[in-house]
Amino acid sequence: MQNSTQKHLLILSGPMGNGHIRAAGALEACAQEIYPDVKITNVNVKRFMPLIHRKIFHNLYLYFANKCPFIWSYIYYKTDKPYPETWLGRAIKWFRRQITARMMREVLRLNPDYIICSHFIPAEILNDYKVKNDFKTPVSVVVTDFSLHWVYVNTVLEHYFVNCTEVKDLLLARGVKDERVHITGCPVFPEFTREYSKEETQLLRHKHGFRDGMPIFLVMMGGNGVGKMKRLCEILLDRFPEHGFIALAGDNPRKVHTLQAVEKKYPGRLLTVSFTDEVAQYLAMSDIVVTKPGGISTSECIAMKKPMVIINPIPGQEERNVDYLIERGIITKAYDEDSLKYRDVLSSFERIKFVADQLEHISQPRAGYNILDIALKD
Numbered sequence: 566m567q568n569s570t571q572k573h574l575l576i577l578s579g580p581m582g583n584g585h586i587r588a589a590g591a592l593e594a595c596a597q598e599i600y601p602d603v604k605i606t607n608v609n610v611k612r613f614m615p616l617i618h619r620k621i622f623h624n625l626y627l628y629f630a631n632k633c634p635f636i637w638s639y640i641y642y643k644t645d646k647p648y649p650e651t652w653l654g655r656a657i658k659w660f661r662r663q664i665t666a667r668m669m670r671e672v673l674r675l676n677p678d679y680i681i682c683s684h685f686i687p688a689e690i691l692n693d694y695k696v697k698n699d700f701k702t703p704v705s706v707v708v709t710d711f712s713l714h715w716v717y718v719n720t721v722l723e724h725y726f727v728n729c730t731e732v733k734d735l736l737l738a739r740g741v742k743d744e745r746v747h748i749t750g751c752p753v754f755p756e757f758t759r760e761y762s763k764e765e766t767q768l769l770r771h772k773h774g775f776r777d778g779m780p781i782f783l784v785m786m787g788g789n790g791v792g793k794m795k796r797l798c799e800i801l802l803d804r805f806p807e808h809g810f811i812a813l814a815g816d817n818p819r820k821v822h823t824l825q826a827v828e829k830k831y832p833g834r835l836l837t838v839s840f841t842d843e844v845a846q847y848l849a850m851s852d853i854v855v856t857k858p859g860g861i862s863t864s865e866c867i868a869m870k871k872p873m874v875i876i877n878p879i880p881g882q883e884e885r886n887v888d889y890l891i892e893r894g895i896i897t898k899a900y901d902e903d904s905l906k907y908r909d910v911l912s913s914f915e916r917i918k919f920v921a922d923q924l925e926h927i928s929q930p931r932a933g934y935n936i937l938d939i940a941l942k943d
Contacts, residue, residue: 573604574941575677579684580611580619581626584861588683588709591752595933598755600941606675610687613667618660634880641881645715665690680704681940683752685716692719703943707936708732709751709860712885715739723943726936728860729889729927749936750929751864754845758868758930761849769850773836775809783851783871785813785844785862795823797855797876797902802831804906809834811847816840845869853910858886858896867895868930872920874899874910895923 574596578589586609593607611619629637648654668690672680680702682688688706695704705724708717713735717725720739725746727733733746761769767777775781782801786794798812814820814837824837838847848854848869855874856862863886866873876899878884890896899905929935 571604573677575675575680576607577682577687578609579686584709584859585684587861588707588752591754591933592681594754596937599934610668613664638880669694679941682706688719692722695721705940710882710886711889724940747939750932751860752933752936753865753868756845757865766849769846774833779809781809781851782853782855783811783847784855786857793902794820795827798827800902800905811836813838858883867924867928870924870928893923895920
C-alpha cells in the first residue's frame with residue numbers, strides 16, 4: 566500500500582522521436598537512483614491516441630524524415646510561430662484535442678505531485694489546462710534540442726530545462742520568465758555519466774573481437790536504424806582500412822541482416838548491433854561517432870566527450886542542432902554517405918585537442934540529476 570506521504574513524479578513523453586522517450590527513461594533512471602522514496606510513473610502519451618492516429622502519426626514522421634525531408638522541413642518551419650489560423654495550425658489543434666481529454670483524465674486520476682514532460686505535446690496540453698483551470702501541480706518541460714521551436718513556448722509552466730544559453734534567450738524573448746528557465750543540458754541515463762577506465766574499455770573491445778590498438782568508429786542512426794547504413798559502413802571500411810566499426814542498426818531487422826552480410830566481407834572490423842540498452846558501453850569503446858544530430862544522441866556523445874561526424878540531418882530541429890554544434894567546433898558535417906569519401910575526420914592532433922577541450926567545456930552529464938533537484942523542490 567502506498568504511503569500517504571509519499572511524493573509522486575509523473576514523467577510524460579510523446580508519440581514521435583525515440584530521443585524524447587530516452588529522455589523520459591533517463592529521468593526515471595536518475596530519479597530511482599537519487600529519489601528512491603518518490604513514486605515514479607513514466608507514460609508515453611501516444612497511449613491516449615486512437616490506434617489509427619498513433620500509426621499514422623508515427624509512420625508519417627518516419628516517412629517524411631527519411632523519404633521526403635523537404636515535406637518535414639515545410640511542416641517544421643511553417644509551424645515555428647504562434648499557431649496561426651491556417652489549415653496547418655487548425656490541423657495541429659485538432660490533433661491535440663484527440664488526446665487531451667483522455668490524457669487529462671489519467672493525469673487527474675494519478676494526482677501526481679510533480680510532472681516533467683520530455684515532449685512538447687503533453688507540455689502544450691498541460692499549459693492550456695493550467696490557463697483554464699485551477700491546476701496547482703508544478704509542470705516542467707525539457708527541450709531536448711539545441712534549438713527552440715514555438716511548440717515549446719508555453720508561458721505558464723513552472724520550469725523549462727534547456728541545453729544552452731541560445732535556447733534560454735529565445736524563451737525569454739518569447740515571454741517566459743527568466744527564473745523559470747534553467748540551462749541544465751539534456752538528461753542522459755546514469756551509465757553515460759560515469760568514466761570508463763582504459764582497462765574496462767580494453768576488455769570490452771576484446772569481448773567483441775577487436776584487436777588491441779585498433780581505432781574504432783561507432784555508427785548510429787537512431788532507434789529505427791534510418792539512413793543508408795550499408796553504404797555508409799562500406800565507404801568507411803574502405804577509406805579507413807586500419808579502423809574497426811560498430812554499427813547500431815536499431816529496431817530494424819532488415820538493416821541488421823544487411824549489415825551482417827557486410828560483416829563477412831570485413832572479418833574482425835565490423836560489429837553489427839541490433840536494438841540495445843548498452844549504447845554507453847559501445848560509446849566507451851569508440852574513438853569517433855558517426856551519427857544523426859538528434860538532441861539526445863548528441864547529448865549522450867557530449868556527456869561521454871566523444872567527437873562526432875554528423876550525417877544526414879533531418880531538416881528542422883536536426884539542422885539547427887548542427888548549426889549549434891558547428892559553432893562550438895565539435896563536429897564534422899558530411900552532406901551524405903558519399904561525401905565521407907572526401908571529408909577530413911579529425912585530421913590533425915591540434916584538431917583532436919581542440920574538440921576534446923570544447924567537449925569538456927560544454928559537457929553536462931549530470932543534467933538528469935540537476936533537472937530533478939530543481940523540479941522536485943516545488
